Amino acid sequence: MVGFVLRRVLIAIPVLVGISIVSFLIIHLIPGNPAQAMLFGSNPTPDQVAALEARLGLDQPLYVQYGRYIWGLLHGDLGTSFVTGRNVADELWSRAPDTFALSGAALVVAVLIGVPAGIMGGVAPGSIGDRIGRLVSVSGVAIPYFWLALILTLVFAVQLQWLPAVGSQGLTYLILPAVALGWGYAAVLTRLIRGRLIEEYHAEYVRTARAKGAGGSRVLFNHALRNSVIPTVTMLGLQIGNILTGAAVIEVIFGRPGLGSYLVNSIAAKNIPVVQGAVLFIGVAYVLINLVVDLAIGVIDPRTRKPVST
Numbered sequence: 001m002v003g004f005v006l007r008r009v010l011i012a013i014p015v016l017v018g019i020s021i022v023s024f025l026i027i028h029l030i031p032g033n034p035a036q037a038m039l040f041g042s043n044p045t046p047d048q049v050a051a052l053e054a055r056l057g058l059d060q061p062l063y064v065q066y067g068r069y070i071w072g073l074l075h076g077d078l079g080t081s082f083v084t085g086r087n088v089a090d091e092l093w094s095r096a097p098d099t100f101a102l103s104g105a106a107l108v109v110a111v112l113i114g115v116p117a118g119i120m121g122g123v124a125p126g127s128i129g130d131r132i133g134r135l136v137s138v139s140g141v142a143i144p145y146f147w148l149a150l151i152l153t154l155v156f157a158v159q160l161q162w163l164p165a166v167g168s169q170g171l172t173y174l175i176l177p178a179v180a181l182g183w184g185y186a187a188v189l190t191r192l193i194r195g196r197l198i199e200e201y202h203a204e205y206v207r208t209a210r211a212k213g214a215g216g217s218r219v220l221f222n223h224a225l226r227n228s229v230i231p232t233v234t235m236l237g238l239q240i241g242n243i244l245t246g247a248a249v250i251e252v253i254f255g256r257p258g259l260g261s262y263l264v265n266s267i268a269a270k271n272i273p274v275v276q277g278a279v280l281f282i283g284v285a286y287v288l289i290n291l292v293v294d295l296a297i298g299v300i301d302p303r304t305r306k307p308v309s310t
Helices: 002-030 033-037 046-056 061-072 086-125 128-142 145-159 172-201 204-211 217-225 224-253 261-269 272-300
Strands: none
Touching: 002 272, 033 128, 046 061, 086 128, 086 172, 086 224, 086 261, 086 272, 128 172, 145 172, 145 217, 172 224, 224 261, 224 272, 261 272
């Protein structure tokens, strides 16, 4: 198990290096001058813009800026926000709980809807439960989460006035964003579990279990569903990264003060340290989550711990 963990950690290192390069270059590829954006509205002269660029270190070559960026990362320093003058790490940590709460709630919605719908469809294909599951699957795939967010806001916040739409003052403010973000991933879970269960029910070991007198619930939970866990856990790990990125759009729509809305505003302001820090923060979170998923799969199925032989 120790060797398995070390292999997964070593694989994550080049990914983190790649994320640092992408997070550094991506903001420099966006047209516009950060210094001019910061001085917007004051009719700055070229000398004022040049002076601000020199103060921020933006007049130096990219490799020099990247070297300074990596040196700061190695010392736990993500830089200082061009707009607020505060430490970027502090600003990110202050907003991270809202994003993680939204992502976690969306994942719970996906599991609570997708798992039962997938089980109903996999156990009895063609039944009413299967039709409900397929309805969830089709609607989740066909409806973009940002469009669903607008529809939910219009119906439940504006017309019925059952739930609040803007803000993050309590759990009720989390319901609409979580459903909007989690519904599409519930559809993916439904299709995966349904397909896996139908496949498992035709396997020889299930026929053998039934021949020995195993009941329907025992066949489902002790055999078919248990062997469908590994691909489901793997898929969930991959979808968590998508949920984190999707949270950016949902936070803007519902006015939530998380990492996503902060990143969008920082991109518009060309706030380079914040954009770099936020992209890196989300990327590292994605890598760590997938590392945890890999370790969980290694615990569930010891066969995955063995290195692939060539």
